[in-house]
Amino acid sequence: MQFFKVKTVEETFTLIAEKIAAIKQTEVRELDAALHYILGEPVMAQENVPGFDRSTVDGYAVRAKDTYGSSESMPGFLTLAGEVHMGEVPTATVSSGKAVYVPTGGMLPAGSDSVLMIEHCEDVDGLLNTYKQIAPGENVIRKGEDIREGEILLAAGTKLRPQELGALASLGITHVTVFRKITAGYLSSGDEIVPYQTGSLQIGQIRDINYLTIAGLASEWNVEVVYGGIVKDDFAEFRQKAFELYQQCDCLILSGGSSVGAKDYTTDVIQSLGDPGVFVHGISIKPGKPTILAVADGKPVIGLPGHPASAMIIFKLFGERILRTLTGEILERKPERIFAKITKNIPSSPGRSDYIRVRLFEQDGDWWAEPIIGKSGLITTLVKSDGIVEISSEKEGVTQGEYVPVIPSR
Structure with missing residues (x-):
């Protein structure tokens, strides 16, 4: 066969990096409407934060130095010289042997270089007893220590999370240039697939749950999904609907029909959409081996397995990488992982990467991953799992108590 020459997981990631490019079209959005968008240009600080000590x-x-030697048994003594009010420039100054009260966030008066916590001193009729010595700069944030004028605060490709929006707001920035939101078209295929709203199933029918799970994942990455419906196992109809959807979107996702059965037209349909076509037809992975990845005239096309668990794992691994690359986000080499101890031995075949659904729990200060054993088509394994354990292709399995990488599902 020309196709179905499987790639390793690493080869697949490498090919995605080589063949998928970000969509560079930008737009200007108000800061309060830019959550989860990707910065299209760097942001340089035009002022210091904070703007004062x-x-x-x-x-x-x-x-x-006026506190040096102070202790509970041998306190020092300073004279109070005034008070700082919030939002005002201090009028009092600190000279040798003097102290000025300042609230949290208040501006430091001239002459001071540190703040003695109220818990470590006592005001006795204007005479401050100091019970602790402190170092210069202690309990103080200097002007520009958080953000310095002229420095690049956020690079292009940064995802705007709530904390990034807060940092931008601290500089008085109200609008940002971001990459536009991308759209992904989703199309299910198969004579047996019916809308998920179907109330009563006929024998052999299956509700289209993959649309909801895949679209849900995509929306978490700030990708808009256009639903193309369900197409029967007919090449002409499949090709027409796929082409129509492909023209509307930045990426096309096809679910079902990615194996080598007589009625699996996905590969031929993808090849007909444009060049260069399929670059991955099968991945050395379980579950999800019959996966298709392609580029048609610059647009990525993803052919997912039909089984729900397989589709979600493949989409989490490779679909996320493709879609987030399109958004222009700066990404790490692999999906985010945490490490947990595995609760039981799991065998694996060398040369194939295995992904096992697990439940995570904490015990005696450690995170543990409990495998959820079930066939790839079982929907309940998705509901019960908190993530998937990765057993890389060079390993022959993992042993009980071994730390394993887990890709969290939420």
Whole structure:
């Protein structure tokens, strides 16, 4: 056969990196409408944050050397010289032997270099007893220490999470240039597939749950999904609907019909969409071996297995990489992983990467991964799992108690 020459997981990631490019079209969005978008250009700080030296605690602004030698048994003594009010520039100054009260976030008065916490001193009628010595800079954030004027705060390709929006807001930025949201078209295939809203199934029929699971994952990556419906196992109809959907979107996702059966037209349909065509037809992975990846006239096409668990695992591994690459996001080499101890021995075949659905739980300070054993078509394994354990192709399995990489599902 020309196709179904399987690639390793690593080869697949490499091919995706080589063949998939970001969509560079940008738009300007208001900051409060830019959550999860990807920055299209770097953001340079036009001012310092904070814009002044300020206290991180409630306490007294002092010169640190005036506290040296202070202790519970041998306190030091300073004279109170005033108070700082929030939002105001201090009028009092700190000179040798003096202290000025300052609230959390308040501006440091001139002459001070640190703040003695209120818990470590006592005001006795204007005489401050100090019970602890502190170092210069203690309990203080200096001007520009958080963000310095002229530095690049966020690089192009940064995903705007709530914390990035907060950092931008601290600089007074109200609009950002971001890459536009991409769209992915989704089309299910198979004579047995019916809409998930179908109330009563005929013998042999299966509700189309893959659309909801795949579209749900895509939406988590800020990708808009256009549903193309369900197409029967007829090449002409399949090709027409796929082509129509392909023209509307930045990426086409096909579910079902990716193996080598007589009625599996997916490969031929994908090849008909444009060049260069299929670059992966089969991955040395379980579950999800019959996976197709292609590029047709610059647009990625993903052919997923029909079994729900297989489809979700493949889409999480490779579909996410493709879609997030399209968005322009700067990505690590592999999906995010955590490490947990496996609860039982799991054998694996060398030369094939295995992905096992697991339940995560904490015990005695360690995270443990309990395999959820079930065939790839079982839907309940998806509901019970918190992630998938990766057993790489060079291993012959994992042993109980061994730390294993887990790709979290949420």
